[in-house]
Amino acid sequence: MTLSAIAEPTGAAGLATGGTPAGRRKRTLRVVQRRAGLGLSSVAIILFIAFWVAPLIATLMLSFTDYGLSRETSWVGFANYERMFGNDEFWNSLGVTVVFTFFAVGPTLALALLLALPLVKPGRVVTAIRAAIFIPAVMPLVAASLLWQVIYQTGGVADQVVGLVGLGPQPWLKDPQLAVVSLLIMVIWKYVGLYVIIFIAGLQAIPGNLYEAAAIDGARPLRTFFLITVPQLRRTFLFVIIVGVTGAVQAFVPAYLLTKGGPVDATQVLPLLLFNNAFLFSRFGYASAIAIVLLALLLVFAFLQFKLVDEPED
Amino acid sequence: MFSRRLAATAGVATVAMVLAACSSGSTDAGDELPELQEPSGSLVIWEHANEANQAYFEEKYAEYEAETGVDIEVLYIPIADLQTKLQTAFGAGNPPDIIKIGAWQMTSLVERGYMSELDPVNYGAGDLAGFEALFEDGALDPVTFDDAVYGVPTDFNSVSLWYRKDRFEEAGLDPNSPPTTWEEVAEVSEILTSADGSKVGLQTTLNGDPIWAQLVFQPLIEGLGGSILSEDGTAGGLNTPEGIAALEYYANIGNPDLTAPIGGFSMFADGTAAMLLGGRFMTGFMPSLNPELVYGENFATTTIPSWEGEDAVASGYSWAWGVTEDSENKATAWNLIGWLNEQDRANDQLAATGLVTPLAGWTDLEAAQDEASAVMQEQLPYTSYGVQTPFWNEIMTALAQTLDAVALGQSTPEEAAAEFDARVADITG
Numbered sequence: 001m002t003l004s005a006i007a008e009p010t011g012a013a014g015l016a017t018g019g020t021p022a023g024r025r026k027r028t029l030r031v032v033q034r035r036a037g038l039g040l041s042s043v044a045i046i047l048f049i050a051f052w053v054a055p056l057i058a059t060l061m062l063s064f065t066d067y068g069l070s071r072e073t074s075w076v077g078f079a080n081y082e083r084m085f086g087n088d089e090f091w092n093s094l095g096v097t098v099v100f101t102f103f104a105v106g107p108t109l110a111l112a113l114l115l116a117l118p119l120v121k122p123g124r125v126v127t128a129i130r131a132a133i134f135i136p137a138v139m140p141l142v143a144a145s146l147l148w149q150v151i152y153q154t155g156g157v158a159d160q161v162v163g164l165v166g167l168g169p170q171p172w173l174k175d176p177q178l179a180v181v182s183l184l185i186m187v188i189w190k191y192v193g194l195y196v197i198i199f200i201a202g203l204q205a206i207p208g209n210l211y212e213a214a215a216i217d218g219a220r221p222l223r224t225f226f227l228i229t230v231p232q233l234r235r236t237f238l239f240v241i242i243v244g245v246t247g248a249v250q251a252f253v254p255a256y257l258l259t260k261g262g263p264v265d266a267t268q269v270l271p272l273l274l275f276n277n278a279f280l281f282s283r284f285g286y287a288s289a290i291a292i293v294l295l296a297l298l299l300v301f302a303f304l305q306f307k308l309v310d311e312p313e314d
Numbered sequence: 315m316f317s318r319r320l321a322a323t324a325g326v327a328t329v330a331m332v333l334a335a336c337s338s339g340s341t342d343a344g345d346e347l348p349e350l351q352e353p354s355g356s357l358v359i360w361e362h363a364n365e366a367n368q369a370y371f372e373e374k375y376a377e378y379e380a381e382t383g384v385d386i387e388v389l390y391i392p393i394a395d396l397q398t399k400l401q402t403a404f405g406a407g408n409p410p411d412i413i414k415i416g417a418w419q420m421t422s423l424v425e426r427g428y429m430s431e432l433d434p435v436n437y438g439a440g441d442l443a444g445f446e447a448l449f450e451d452g453a454l455d456p457v458t459f460d461d462a463v464y465g466v467p468t469d470f471n472s473v474s475l476w477y478r479k480d481r482f483e484e485a486g487l488d489p490n491s492p493p494t495t496w497e498e499v500a501e502v503s504e505i506l507t508s509a510d511g512s513k514v515g516l517q518t519t520l521n522g523d524p525i526w527a528q529l530v531f532q533p534l535i536e537g538l539g540g541s542i543l544s545e546d547g548t549a550g551g552l553n554t555p556e557g558i559a560a561l562e563y564y565a566n567i568g569n570p571d572l573t574a575p576i577g578g579f580s581m582f583a584d585g586t587a588a589m590l591l592g593g594r595f596m597t598g599f600m601p602s603l604n605p606e607l608v609y610g611e612n613f614a615t616t617t618i619p620s621w622e623g624e625d626a627v628a629s630g631y632s633w634a635w636g637v638t639e640d641s642e643n644k645a646t647a648w649n650l651i652g653w654l655n656e657q658d659r660a661n662d663q664l665a666a667t668g669l670v671t672p673l674a675g676w677t678d679l680e681a682a683q684d685e686a687s688a689v690m691q692e693q694l695p696y697t698s699y700g701v702q703t704p705f706w707n708e709i710m711t712a713l714a715q716t717l718d719a720v721a722l723g724q725s726t727p728e729e730a731a732a733e734f735d736a737r738v739a740d741i742t743g
Contacts, residue, residue: 069401069404069405069426087740149575150575152573153573153574153575154512154571154572154573154574154586168510169512169571171570171571171572171573172573173573174521174570174571174572174573174722175571175722176722176724260522262521262522262715262718263521263522263570263718263722263724264715264718264719264722264724264725265715276711279397279398279401279402280397280398280401280707280708280711281705281707281708281711282401282422
């Protein structure tokens with residue numbers, strides 16, 4: 001029971017206004033409630049303003065300057081944005097980011113759902129398989145990236161695997177097209193376990209009587225999957241897509257550690273372009289403009305996802 | 315989470331902007347000599363991690379601590395992260411006292427007032443003339459900006475051609491007659507390359523790395539009379555007959571598909587590559603990657619090749635010790651740097667690590683009595699250090715991408731050259 005529920009007068013007394021002792025008590029309680037609420041949330045509000053709102057405003061302001069650490073800073077209006085939108089490197093990075101996001105999230109979710117279906121039911125073997133699939137997800141991303149760097153080196157594990165089907169060594173990180181695929185394989189391997197666990201939780205929450213009713217009606221497994229499982233997982237889908245897309249758009253470490261954005265900018269995702277401009281080239285103003293565009297991109301993605309996946313009535 | 319990271323960056327940047335505004339104005343350190351001070355207090359040093367060298371420096375720092383009572387804290391940073399970490403530290407107003415960085419990256423730090431001018435008194439040289447007299451002619455060029463010295467050169471290199479004598483022998487080539495021209499290098503490379511391309515002749519040193527892009531490409535283009543940048547560093551020089559010819563040659567060096575943890579260095583160490591462009595440090599570095607490698611026995615070096623009928627041009631670079639402007643213990647910092655680079659220790663350093671401190675007459679040091687040092691000394695008169703520019707990182711990153719593009723066949727030399735020059739104009743404009 002909440003504090004307001006305790007304080008709320010019932011019946012005719014509830015209609016009492018400020019003039020009565022009950023009304024005064026009610027007003028006092030409300031004031032106390034408001035103050036308590038403000039007091040309890042003030043730390044979070046201060047932290048939110050200090051570490052989110054203020055830096056966001058600062059970033060927005062910096063995006064209109066030529067700030068480069070200690071150089072004299074001046075307002076440049078929309079020059080950073082003009083430079084960005086007129087720059088092939090930016091459009092290349094945007095394209096790489098979109099492709100990377102699409103092919104990182106889509107296959108990961110599909111694979112995760114396929115793996116989750118047989119792992120829903122409890123059992124020792126199933127638990128062991130779930131744990132094994134989850135291991136890459138708990139591995140630090142930096143460690144995972146370094147591991148894959150070794151896997152992809154000439155004569156490494158990746159070459160040995162393709163050698164089993166008669167293929168020779170491949171330029172995993174040196175060919176512009178293959179480098180993107182190599183990054184995607186690593187990212188899918190890293191995150192599929194996390195989504196498997198989320199899908200298992202979603203599948204376990206589906207009421208069993210729906211499946212029983214479908215079985216009585218003679219529905220076949222595929223029909224049951226598409227007409228019961230998938231719709232019932234709508235909320236889970238929304239969650240994993242938002243988390244997946246947000247993570248993929250921000251993905252920085254794999255490209256930074258495995259390819260440095262190369263070869264020839266083939267894997268230069270937007271966060272890496274931003275990082276290079278800020279911390280290698282000291283173009284903080286320009287990097288801030290990229291950050292603002294990245295933020296806008298994420299907001300658009302999030303909005304579209306809610307529109308596509310969310311239902312009007314839950 | 316990323317937005318928060320950005321926000322935090324912006325926050326740091328905002329603070330840095332305020333600090334910068336508060337500390338504007340240049341120092342006039344050169345006008346008046348500082349007083350000699352007893353070393354005291356504590357020092358924080360940042361240098362790049364290199365297993366081959368760390369043991370040596372740890373030992374020397376311990377010696378200095380024992381001699382002076384100064385407390386030293388060292389942070390070894392992976393080379394790829396050094397610049398980033400420094401940028402954030404300077405931005406936040408919390409840099410270390412001493413840094414060891416590539417002199418090619420010093421220009422932008424000096425331009426922003428982050429580095430302190432040399433203190434020759436506490437270095438132990440008396441005055442600037444005394445300090446300059448300690449070094450080889452031209453050795454201070456990479457650390458001199460607007461006629462003021464900001465660092466002390468160390469790990470000083472003139473890039474030469476390194477070759478695996480065992481690979482030459484296996485291929486039926488004379489291991490004591492390495493190629494002397496770029497044309498010969500191409501011919502020999504063909505002989506040393508296996509049919510499947512898994513073994514190569516000359517391999518690029520470190521793909522995608524800005525400094526090695528400059529060091530490898532500079533001898534090719536400057537040897538033809540061209541240059542990567544104009545003298546004032548504002549225009550690209552690739553879209554010229556010399557630049558395009560050099561790119562055409564570069565496109566055929568080694569096998570761009572090969573991957574190894576540290577690129578050509580790893581490939582030279584394991585014998586995949588029979589030739590590599592590298593510095594004097596290779597004598598210490600290669601055995602650290604492959605203990606079976608013994609300088610003189612199975613690998614050696616020779617002077618940088620020239621184009622037929624042209625004079626040779628070698629690439630030079632130096633790392634440098636520097637003291638940050640924000641250091642509160644500058645006198646002790648310069649004292650330690652001077653102590654580290656005294657002649658006896660320069661000799662110890664060269665013997666233990668292969669890193670040269672270019673003191674005057676360094677080739678007379680006991681540790682320098684080898685062919686590698688002689689080759690480097692021979693090359694110094696025709697060694698080019700490139701153009702100093704505050705946009706070095708950005709321009710050389712563009713060069714590395716340009717070289718990758720031609721090597722991988724993504725662009726023709728003509729297209730890549732035009733694009734590079736346009737990017738330089740955009741960067742410097």
